[in-house]
Amino acid sequence: MPLIINMKDKIITLAHGSGARLTQKLISIVFAASFNMTELSDYATIEHNMVVTTDAHVIKPLFFPGGDIGRLAVTGTVNDIAVSGAVPAYLLATFIIEEGFAVSDLQKIVASMQETALEAGVRIIAGDTKVVEKHNAEGLYITTTGIGFLPPNCHLSTSKIALNDNIFINNFIGEHTIAIINSRNQLNLNPPPCSDCAPLNHLIQKMLTCSDIHFMRDATRGGIATILNEVFDDCALGIIIEESALPISSPTQAISDLLGLEPLYMANEGVIVTFAASQPRQLLSTMQNHKYGKNAARIGYVTNEVKGVYLRTSLGSLRPLPMLNADPLPRIC
Secondary structure, three states: OOOOOOOOOOOOOHHHHOOOHHHHHHHHHHHHHHHOOOOOOOEEEEHHHEEEEEEEEOOOOOEEOOEEHHHHHHHHHHHHHHOOOOEEEEEEEEEEEEOOOOHHHHHHHHHHHHHHHHHHOOEEEEEEEEEEOOOOOOOEEEEEEEEEEOOOOOOOOHHHOOOOOEEEEOOOOOHHHHHHHHHHHOOOOOOOOOOOOOOOHHHHHHHHHHOOEEEEEEOOOOHHHHHHHHHHHHHOOEEEEEHHHOOOOHHHHHHHHHHOOOHHHOOOOOOEEEEEOOOHHHHHHHHHOOOOOOOOEEEEEEEOOOOOEEEEOOOOOEEEOOOOOOOOOOOOO
């Protein structure tokens, strides 16, 4: 008999793909239960310290300021490998192409993938192509598989997170979401918001050599707040984020306020959340000397003062940051 999430969830909705609470339920009760998976993660470590990950990319629109579905596919996969502590090495890619899709657009996307792979230092070694009838794929979908290798004695896990750990991020937050909203809805913002889509593996390797890092995760769907709630679910240690420390660009903050969006829940494609025990100054210096870490900041800490994830506002009060059921913007990656 097929498993269902609850009495209401008898069909799949866009909310089940948002990366938030409903996604977790879907993965846990349907996929993990059927596949006998004991640990839920974007990546898995197998024999000989090999790390593998797989991802699907259905972003709309396919082209946006700062990237396209090709760059997104490579960076998303590379970053999923890199936050495990592994060094990404190989990618495989599958293309689901809608009948009638322009060859020139496909060439641009494939060239973008190769350019991004070269930047990340990985090789695209194999893949597959399928074409479906018109009106069945909205242009193009890409799935990717990444392979990397863990250095000796490298093991990042939520189980290593401890009281008084510092929490860092490397860049402005919410940039990717605002770029997609502007492109999708043709808001014609000037200058156009630019996605933060970037491969972070070289930055991460530099960080790992200079600091006692316990855990990392890339803050894509669901944003920073979702990652922090997942950490709390795993280790049951409280987290306090300082509102005054959050790196948010003025345009993103203004547009978020106008649209009623909370940047902490907005998707990113070039932001990692890092838990580390080291002194903040050394790690921040390393991050800020890299082109993808110039806006790095210590945003909070692990504590037993609270149970859950909280934001300390500019007025000094604590506001809970719960896990949302769904991201309000589907097709973001």
